Amino acid sequence: MAGRRGAPRSEAARVAILDATAALFAERGYDHLSIEGIAARAGVGKQTVYRWWSGKSALIADCLLEGMLLPGTLDFPDTGDLRADMTSWLKTAEGIIESPTGVGLFRSLIAAATENEDVGRRLRESLADPRLFASRLREARESGDLRADLPIEDVSETIIGALVFRALARTPSDPGYAERLVDLVLGPAAS
Amino acid sequence: MAGRRGAPRSEAARVAILDATAALFAERGYDHLSIEGIAARAGVGKQTVYRWWSGKSALIADCLLEGMLLPGTLDFPDTGDLRADMTSWLKTAEGIIESPTGVGLFRSLIAAATENEDVGRRLRESLADPRLFASRLREARESGDLRADLPIEDVSETIIGALVFRALARTPSDPGYAERLVDLVLGPAAS
Amino acid sequence: MAGRRGAPRSEAARVAILDATAALFAERGYDHLSIEGIAARAGVGKQTVYRWWSGKSALIADCLLEGMLLPGTLDFPDTGDLRADMTSWLKTAEGIIESPTGVGLFRSLIAAATENEDVGRRLRESLADPRLFASRLREARESGDLRADLPIEDVSETIIGALVFRALARTPSDPGYAERLVDLVLGPAAS
Amino acid sequence: MAGRRGAPRSEAARVAILDATAALFAERGYDHLSIEGIAARAGVGKQTVYRWWSGKSALIADCLLEGMLLPGTLDFPDTGDLRADMTSWLKTAEGIIESPTGVGLFRSLIAAATENEDVGRRLRESLADPRLFASRLREARESGDLRADLPIEDVSETIIGALVFRALARTPSDPGYAERLVDLVLGPAAS
DNA sequence: TGTTAAGCGAGACGGTACGTCTGGTCTTACT
């Protein structure tokens, strides 16, 4: 059996650090985050941060895991009409991404994913979240509303990828985009 | 008329700076770039950099404009079979992106786009490059090989977006992916 | 000829740093000095300190050279009676060394000399200062008041050494000490 | 009656700590000593050090008390000729102090004395050690070889003080010094 | 043909943050 000695890790410190990270990330964005700032805001020594995380990207990865960064407002609607629900979800997402705070958060997450593979992987895993559209697509395919060979995961990935790229490329807002993207990835609507 | 006085801008310095930027970007990635390092490598005073560029992201934007960052090997093949050409182009792109240097460069570009809107916009503009698939898609649509209402620009954007997201999310390599993505954005192949 | 380039060293910064060093040294002693504290007090970046000095001991050495640390109140009296003058100088010195601030400064200088050979050497050089007793001893020897073979420099060194050692060893104050030390190093007084 | 409870102080820990202190002091000098380093080398928790000593200077004071720092090779020779013995002892001492390790140890002791009054006092007490010259001087005075009023303790203190100051001031080695110092403090040799 | 304004390489400046190290305190589990 193990039986480690020494004081156990302080949960209070862990939480204070993640809270401070999430707060500063939201306030100032990924690249104005500093470990010193986080430690100061959390009321913690810098060493306590470095003891448990390798740097700011790892902190962001953990915040992500705890759901402290992504707003919970992206639940998928359910009116029975998959294409309509998807379009409406996309318009909501576009709205968030185009808001000043939303785009900062979004680009900051991209920057963090750039530096840290855990952040990337966790973003990927969150695609499977049932609150997102993946599970709904799966149902639709099983009930015959979508062609049987539709690769669900590719669809999720492609939609998010398109949003990511548009945010990076500063593609201007376009009212018809959501419908076109749905048509593109699900195939044209049956007449 | 104006007629400025004093020495004109040194072309040698401009080129040396962009060369140094491209070299260091390739060697060490976007976030280990430093203006001091660039100036030193270019044999130039820091002020000469700051006189003409606002920071490292602007330098990258300029390098991009001069084609010093993207490898020229991504020309679109032309065998007459659009789907096959597109699949093969995608496989080549995947190969580059999965190589150790390629993925670094790719992610670094994403990071740069995160910080600087010009970088983003120039990445977007390069989608229209005739060496890429956009012009080929246009031809195919006009010759009736693709459905008439296919939104070409969305297709380009979506494909690149998918690649970007897979690079960020560290999605593992998958042999069948190119074909599936082509089917997804062009619609299933006619039998 | 050479012709250095770049901005010249800032005299204002140099002086501010030495002033801050001397002030903090007097306030808090050698081993509570910190480069950060000095830089902050001087209103200067840390790098400006490190650019010109290797560490705090080198700063002290320079302060010493500029006479910013030693009080100027140790001038040797001159009543015509060398032994009496010397005794009286020694009593004054003892008084300073036994005062709370004096002993701190004295021990701090010793600590600095411990770490940095320049500090040591400059302390040594200051023995030759004509305001101290060395030059007076020389006159006395030449005028026949002291034996001709008396090694003046050894005398100075020995007297200071005795004071140093008593300060280190916390030898308690002793009213008759000054006279005894004078007798010891000059030989017993003629009857 | 009292009857303390709990485990008694561990002698093994005490010895391990002092050994580690002495070893690290000799290896790296006083100001590279760290409590953490000592505790690690001794295989002991930091708290066990802090429980019994107030800091590194107190550790040095204790090592000194146990004779773990000063080499035992400074016994005073006895050829019957006091001046010759003293000169020869001084030359030996000079040799040690001028050796690379000796001077480091000597200056480290001075630095420790600077910080901690116990260290100072113990250095002072060690002057009375019969292996040093004080007891020999006393005998000589009693047997009439030295003038009756010679202040023995001042002599010891002055000699050591001179050596201390020469070490601090980096006075260069000088072949005739030992003889001159003996003449200085004992008075010129009788013809 | 000077004068003069801009560009240039160099590098010092006041700063921020880095990641590491140590100080001293405190909290565990073990003996």
Added chain:
DNA sequence: AGTAAGACCAGACGTACCGTCTCGCTTAACA
């Protein structure tokens, strides 16, 4: 209760770059 271990808050260390600001020099266009 004392110990080995080690986490904690605090803060200095010396380094790397930031973006700005002189320097002394060079290079044209103006005068």
